Amino acid sequence: MxxxxxxxxxxxxxxxxxxxxxxxxxxxxxxxxxxxxxxxxxxxxxxxxxxxxxxxxxxxxxxxxxxxxxxxxxxxxxxxxxxxxxxxxxxxxxxxxxxxxxxxxxxxxxxxxxxxxxxxxxxxxxxxxxxxxxxxxxxxxxxxxxxxxxxxxxxxxxxxxxxxxxxxxxxxxSLLDDGADDSASGAGAGAAGAQGRFDASGLPIIQVDAQALQAHEAYLDGLDKAGGKPCLWRQIDAPPAEAGGAAV
Structure with a gap:
């Protein structure tokens, strides 16, 4: 442009x-x-x-x-x-x-x-x-x-x-700097192309500790109470047998 x-x-x-x-x-x-x-x-x-x-x-x-x-x-x-x-x-x-x-x-x-x-x-x-x-x-x-x-x-x-x-x-x-550079120079396919080339294998994996899991469960309990039913997160995570039983 x-x-x-x-x-x-x-x-x-x-x-x-x-x-x-x-x-x-x-x-x-x-x-x-x-x-x-x-x-x-x-x-x-x-x-x-x-x-x-x-x-x-x-x-x-x-x-x-x-x-x-x-x-x-x-x-x-x-x-x-x-x-x-x-x-x-x-x-x-x-x-x-x-x-x-x-x-x-x-x-x-x-x-x-x-x-x-x-x-x-x-x-x-x-x-x-x-x-x-x-x-x-x-x-x-x-x-x-x-x-x-x-x-x-x-x-x-x-x-x-x-x-x-x-x-x-x-x-x-663009979420990535190299995507913006490629777009400006005409050398690449822009932000979408830059994201497609991004390699996430080098990102560190951070393990969740027991305290964080407990806090997460307490947060979901609050959502269940406010909505009067299991929140969507728990419905998605429910095992197939449990989900099937609930539907009967």
Missing amino acids: RQIVLDTETTGLEPEQGHRVVEMACVEILNRQVTKRHLHLYMNPDRDSDPEALRVHGLTTKFLSDKPRFPEVAQQLVDFVRDAEVIIHNAAFDVKFLNAELRRAKLPPFTELCGKVTDSLMVAREMFPGKRNNLDALCERFGISNAHRTLHGALLDSELLGEVWLAMTRGQD
Whole structure:
């Protein structure tokens, strides 16, 4: 499964007011492992950033003046996200900007270029209702260091969101570590295959002592009393003759 974590920085809040994307980053996750493949681009927006936006990302007009414009790099984005699930925090914001830029480049809307878009903010709100769910809060909640995040940057934020996403969606993929490794590398048949190869012959055999047996019998007596009849455990363990006699 190929996933892309994406983030953008912009000159302001509304593309309808002429605001543009100035930075874009995509980080690849393949089989729940962050790979070394990423796409990171700065773009010349042909305008100044609003003061509030500039305080967030710190990308000055002078710094961006010699960078390519979005149509010049749009195909790189198209090729990188093609058919993948794209994970974006507050996806509605980024997607409306990307759609505006793609229209200028005479390309289809973003959702037609990738496999699907998943909003990690919406997922976080379902998991942690009533709590702060911005990227900083999620990093703190999952113990992910973001001390180096003094300004918002698309690449850094994508890398942090990738770690947060894996922590948010982490499940018990396999009871055995080697099963998870095989699945990630594509070398094995996954958790089921790993369990099928497991050899239990080397496990120690622990004998039950008389005190433990006595405690077990006392526990079963309590179950019998509560249920008004022998518990299922004793019915299963009953000798065939005894079980047959009881049925007559």
